[in-house]
Amino acid sequence: MTWTACTVTASFRKMKRACAHTWTCPTLLARRILACQDQYETFSQFANLLKTKEITRTRIQRALLHMLLHIQSVPAQIPYARVLGFRKSSSALLGEIKKRGHIPLLTKLANAKEILAAASDEPALADREPVRIRLSQSSSALPLLDETTFASNLYESMLAQKNGTSYVHEYKQQIIIL
Numbered sequence: 001m002t003w004t005a006c007t008v009t010a011s012f013r014k015m016k017r018a019c020a021h022t023w024t025c026p027t028l029l030a031r032r033i034l035a036c037q038d039q040y041e042t043f044s045q046f047a048n049l050l051k052t053k054e055i056t057r058t059r060i061q062r063a064l065l066h067m068l069l070h071i072q073s074v075p076a077q078i079p080y081a082r083v084l085g086f087r088k089s090s091s092a093l094l095g096e097i098k099k100r101g102h103i104p105l106l107t108k109l110a111n112a113k114e115i116l117a118a119a120s121d122e123p124a125l126a127d128r129e130p131v132r133i134r135l136s137q138s139s140s141a142l143p144l145l146d147e148t149t150f151a152s153n154l155y156e157s158m159l160a161q162k163n164g165t166s167y168v169h170e171y172k173q174q175i176i177i178l
Contacts, residue, residue: 029055029063069151079141080116082106085176104141109149109171116141
């Protein structure tokens with residue numbers, strides 16, 4: 001069994017009950033996952049094994065990924081924006097967006113926790129249009145950042161393993177400047 005298959009199998013064994021409670025996993029799929037959990041080598045093979053006329057491969061893959069990443073719901077509002085890259089000629093526009101935006105703009109992931117904490121403490125300014133969204137102490141910004149970072153790191157590690165390249169942690173990724 002490959003490392004990926006071991007990881008997936010371990011995750012599914014821990015989450016037998018979670019499958020039935022995941023919002024993207026119908027009861028029929030939950031039963032099939034539990035019945036077929038030891039009959040595959042790869043993620044793709046498992047998805048093909050679970051496929052039926054009633055459940056598409058895409059839906060199966062989405063449900064499996066939601067279980068692996070512990071995604072239980074979709075946030076109603078995204079509490080921050082993250083810059084992955086930009087054109088050098090647009091740097092002035094990026095500065096204006098950062099200054100006047102509704103939500104915090106993350107340009108360096110290593111500073112994200114401080115930026116989000118500062119945004120949660122910042123009072124909304126009544127004289128400024130549009131008013132900055134105030135993040136409460138129980139905000140979903142940090143947990144959402146942790147979830148997306150985990151998912152990105154998982155993807156990057158699998159891609160590095162597949163291509164035989166070195167793994168780069170999400171916090172060390174550079175912004176792409178064109």
